[in-house]
Each structure stands twice: as C-alpha cells, then as structure tokens.
Amino acid sequence: MPKRYLLTPGPTEVPPEISLAGARPIIHHRSPEFRKLFAEIQEGLKIIFQTRNDCLVFASSGTGGMEAAIVNLLSPGDMALVVKGGKFGERWAEICQAYGVHVISVDVPSGEAVDPHTIENELRQDSFFKIKAVFTTLAETSTGVATDINAIGRIVRNYKAVLVVDAISGLGSCELRTDNWLADVCVAASQKGLMLPPGLAFATVSEKAWRLVEESKLPKYYWSFEKAKNVLPDNQTAFTPAISLLMSLKESLSMLRAEGLDNILDRHKRLASACRTGIIALGLQLFARHPADNVTSVKMPPGIHGETFIKRAKDVYGVSLAGGQGELKNKIFRISHLGYTDTFDVITAISCIEMVLIDLGMEGIEPGAGVRAAMHVLRKGNKARNFGL
Numbered sequence: 265m266p267k268r269y270l271l272t273p274g275p276t277e278v279p280p281e282i283s284l285a286g287a288r289p290i291i292h293h294r295s296p297e298f299r300k301l302f303a304e305i306q307e308g309l310k311i312i313f314q315t316r317n318d319c320l321v322f323a324s325s326g327t328g329g330m331e332a333a334i335v336n337l338l339s340p341g342d343m344a345l346v347v348k349g350g351k352f353g354e355r356w357a358e359i360c361q362a363y364g365v366h367v368i369s370v371d372v373p374s375g376e377a378v379d380p381h382t383i384e385n386e387l388r389q390d391s392f393f394k395i396k397a398v399f400t401t402l403a404e405t406s407t408g409v410a411t412d413i414n415a416i417g418r419i420v421r422n423y424k425a426v427l428v429v430d431a432i433s434g435l436g437s438c439e440l441r442t443d444n445w446l447a448d449v450c451v452a453a454s455q456k457g458l459m460l461p462p463g464l465a466f467a468t469v470s471e472k473a474w475r476l477v478e479e480s481k482l483p484k485y486y487w488s489f490e491k492a493k494n495v496l497p498d499n500q501t502a503f504t505p506a507i508s509l510l511m512s513l514k515e516s517l518s519m520l521r522a523e524g525l526d527n528i529l530d531r532h533k534r535l536a537s538a539c540r541t542g543i544i545a546l547g548l549q550l551f552a553r554h555p556a557d558n559v560t561s562v563k564m565p566p567g568i569h570g571e572t573f574i575k576r577a578k579d580v581y582g583v584s585l586a587g588g589q590g591e592l593k594n595k596i597f598r599i600s601h602l603g604y605t606d607t608f609d610v611i612t613a614i615s616c617i618e619m620v621l622i623d624l625g626m627e628g629i630e631p632g633a634g635v636r637a638a639m640h641v642l643r644k645g646n647k648a649r650n651f652g653l
C-alpha cells in the first residue's frame with residue numbers, strides 16, 4: 265500500500281504518542297484514577313478554550329455537541345439567529361428546525377464572512393427579546409472562512425441572547441478567546457485541532473448561558489448540561505465516558521501545553537500563509553475572502569473536474585485532500601493544515617496539487633513554482649518545533 269497523507273480538515277492525523285495513550289488498559293470511570301484523569305483534562309481544556317467556564321464532555325461527534333447546545337439552551341417556539349455561510353452554519357439551522365425552534369437566517373454569500381453589523385441590526389429589531397441565541401461558526405470548514413467572533417461577542421453581550429460558537433474545527437488552530445470574546449457556549453470536537461480520533465464533543469457554558477439552561481424546555485436526557493454539571497465537581501461524567509479517548513486527550517492536552525497556545529496559533533498562521541502563497545504562485549484562486557488558518561479553500565481551475573482531481577491525488581499520490589461540499593461540489597477543493605501538521609504537510613499538499621494538475625493537462629503550471637513560493641514563507645518564520653517530545 266502506498267504511503268498515505270491525510271490532509272483533510274477532520275479527521276486529521278493523530279500523533280503516535282496520542283494513539284498509544286489510548287491503547288492503555290481501560291480504567292473504571294467511577295475510580296480515583298479516572299477522577300485524576302478527568303481533573304487534569306478539565307484544567308487542560310480550560311487553557312485551550314481560554315475560559316474559566318465549565319467544560320462539558322460528551323461521547324459523540326461534533327454535531328452531537330451542536331445538538332446538545334440547542335436542546336439545553338432553547339424551548340419550543342423560541343427564536344434563534346443563525347449565521348449561514350456554509351454547510352456548518354446551515355447545520356445549526358437544521359437542528360433548530362428539527363426541534364421546532366424558529367430560525368432567523370443571516371445568509372452570508374459562500375466564501376465571505378458575516379458582517380457583525382448585520383447581527384446587530386437583527387438584534388436591534390427584536391424589541392420583544394424573542395431571540396434567545398445567536399449561532400455562529402468560528403471556522404466554516406466547508407468554505408475555509410473565519411468569523412470575527414470577538415466583534416460579534418461585543419454586540420451580543422448587550423442583548424438577552426447568548427452567543428453560541430461552533431469551534432469544532434477552529435479550536436486549537438484558530439484564535440479563540442472564549443471568555444475575552446464573551447462566547448457563551450463554544451462547541452468543539454476531538455478529531456481536529458486536538459489531534460485525536462473522532463468521538464468526543466465539548467461544550468463550554470458561561471453563567472449567562474446557564475441561566476438560559478435553567479429555563480430551557482426542549483427534551484433532553486443524555487445531552488443534559490445540568491446532569492453533566494452536577495457531577496463535574498466530583499470529576500465525573502454523567503454516563504460512561506469514552507475512556508480510551510479521554511486517555512488520549514490527556515496526552516494531547518499535555519503536548520499542546522508544551523508547545524504553548526500562542527506557538528500553536530503561530531504555526532497554523534504560518535502554514536496557512538505558506539499554503540495560500542503556494543496556491544497563488546500556481547496561478548490558482550483562493551475561494552475564501554476572509555480565510556481561516558486551519559483550511560485553505562481553492563477554486564477548482566477551469567477544465568479540471570473536481571472529483572477526478574481529488575481521486576487522482578489520493579489514488580496516485582496517496583494524498584487525501586477534500587473536495588467541495590453541497591453546492592460547492594466540484595467547484596472548490598480544500599487543503600487542511602489543521603492539528604498535527606507542519607512544514608512538510610504543506611509542501612506535500614502543494615507538490616501533489618502541482619503534479620495532479622499537470623497530469624490532468626492543465627497548462628501554465630510550472631513544476632515547483634508553488635512549492636518554491638510556499639518554502640519561502642515556511643523558511644522565513646520557521647521556529648524550532650516543540651511538541652513536547
């Protein structure tokens with residue numbers, strides 16, 4: 265089997281020491297060993313989320329965390345303001361609608377970021393304070409766009425509504441200052457910046473959000489934030505947790521701590537900048553107007569079929585890139601530089617893209633032009649790596 269390179273924006277590659285940590289013998293979750301493990305995890309999560317709020321942990325994918333936020337904050341007939349700039353913003357709206365929550369959509373053209381003033385206008389018009397929550401996406405992985413959560417937080421703080429952030433791909437790769445930015449609920453998942461396999465979802469909950477949780481009447485059992493909160497002081501989860509993943513998470517959090525949050529964010533910025541520079545040097549066009557640091561979205565060049573491009577990258581060169589989703593299918597492709605990634609992941613991606621485009625007959629691609637441009641950025645800011653090894 266040829267060597268494989270997983271450069272998709274989740275799941276992402278898992279460092280061997282994290283995999284090994286999860287392969288240790290299972291411990292019982294109602295035991296002192298587990299309590300110690302969970303206490304350390306709580307401490308590490310607060311650093312990575314930059315919060316003092318409670319960090320709740322569920323065994324599920326990220327979407328479970330999104331659903332948990334909705335069923336814990338809202339009641340049937342409530343109104344929610346949802347920023348829809350891509351597939352994951354749309355998911356907030358779909359889950360709300362599945363539970364009978366009325367959605368006011370802030371539709372953002374694909375590839376662009378929401379203007380925070382649009383949110384302010386909607387909230388201002390809501391004179392009876394019917395909007396209970398504003399749902400946003402830190403990094404809209406489907407388009408590669410970053411949202412200015414800080415600016416939105418400064419607006420939402422003046423209203424009764426809480427600010428909910430999907431940080432599923434953004435946590436640990438894009439700047440997120442949960443408390444400073446007044447993000448009331450931040451949802452994340454294990455398989456992205458935390459460098460773990462899929463299977464864990466997280467939700468931070470602020471004081472303002474807890475007040476809404478007390479009023480919430482949507483049905484919930486497994487997802488109950490209150491059940492999770494009640495056992496948190498005892499370093500416990502309400503139900504059997506995904507123990508192996510939590511053992512891996514402890515390792516991940518200690519690696520991230522050793523690297524340091526600012527260094528992690530700098531690394532993602534550097535890789536994103538190198539990737540974009542390489543793409544532009546090839547004469548291709550970036551898709552996102554306000555790009556996130558964890559994924560680069562690129563317009564599919566004319567005459568190149570999206571699925572054929574992605575398939576050839578994987579089958580011939582062993583490189584998994586991501587295509588466009590939904591209406592962006594065959595229109596864009598996406599390169600991840602998220603989580604356990606570094607210099608040579610970007611070089612791999614750009615050189616693979618060059619080779620595939622040449623294979624598929626695209627004219628004007630000068631072999632090495634993208635790699636050379638990317639290398640220039642990668643060399644300039646290349647700090648010594650420290651993954652805590």
Ligand SMILES: Cc1ncc(COP(=O)(O)O)c(C=O)c1O
Nearest residue numbers: 274325326327352405432433453
């Ligand atoms: C921004 C964002 N939101 C939500 C999701 C959905 O998460 P999951 O597939 O873990 O349910 C993803 C996954 O790609 C994502 O990137």
